[in-house]
Amino acid sequence: MTTRDELGSYLSTLLEIDRFKDYGPNGLQVEGKPAIRKLVSGVTASLAFIEAAAAAGADALLVHHGLFWRGQDGRLTGWLKHRVAALLARDISLFAYHLPLDAHPEHGNNAQFGAKLKFTAEERFGEQQLGFLGRPPQPMTTAALAALLQFRLGRATVMVEGDGRPIKRVAWCTGGAQGYFEAAIAAGADAYLTGEISEPQAHIARETGVAFYACGHHATERYGAPALGAHVAQLFALEHEFIDVDNPA
Structure with a gap:
């Protein structure tokens, strides 16, 4: 088990998020419960992924494509509202790393x-x-x-x-x-x-x-999130599962 803040701090340091100019925020995007026992990784924080991870007992999610991007409207309506609501209702944290996860020399x-x-x-x-x-x-x-x-x-x-x-x-x-x-x-x-x-x-x-x-x-891009998830799961003695929601794109 680890805490949300410990996991976030470790990932931010490991992935050197401050050195990247990116299209959205890297790190904790939605704050959930403080304690993390099970981490679920995936490519994109879609509603299907969030619901599957919740059903699998996730305390935190680790994805490549998060919820918030430069140039977005910013209002919590429609599809974005439903995704955020699904996380908040279950008190699940969402960690997202875009370019830092592309670039990491081992887990990226x-x-x-x-x-x-x-x-x-x-x-x-x-x-x-x-x-x-x-x-x-x-x-x-x-x-x-x-x-x-x-x-x-x-x-x-x-x-x-x-x-x-x-x-x-x-x-x-x-x-x-x-x-x-x-x-x-x-x-x-x-x-x-x-x-x-x-x-x-x-x-x-x-x-x-x-x-x-x-x-x-x-x-x-199916390979970075599970590799990083497996790494931090071993380091912090977490349960880890990768859930792949298929996408033809």
Whole structure:
């Protein structure tokens, strides 16, 4: 068992939240009961996740996508009211870490995504050093990398092949990081992996020869929260459970 404040303080220090310019608040977003015995981790603080975690006996939730974002209206109405009300009614705390969880070198989304694919991370790149650059287990074709992604992630990947060069250096940044593609090219990648693709990336891939893979926002970010949850559960002798609410995005 630990306390809400002890857990929050540890996570803030571990993830170095003060060094990130982010799109919303990192840390405790909804205050629940002081004592924590069971922690439930997940990708997004959706109503389905909150209700499933409550049914599992959670005292606190640990997620990547929290409730509050820059530019939001801010009023507790509609879907946001229902999510907050579900937490308050059960006295459950919500901890959310966005970019700090992407970036952590061991428990973060990018580190865990690379480990899932058995990539060797060698460098960091991009704004706030969120992107990872490294090597696959061995050089592979673009089709072989697409097959590996589908096998490991359990879903089809959108691939823009580039010039078909062998993939020797690969860059990745989970979630909606399609804007990092040009930084990955400048860093020397033969292929770039992220969650989403927008209109410009297909043209850039064809014109530069660097392959682009859109693997799914949710699919690429399923790994940081459970890894971090397992770490703090072991450290503080907590019960921990990861609940994955499927998302086609």
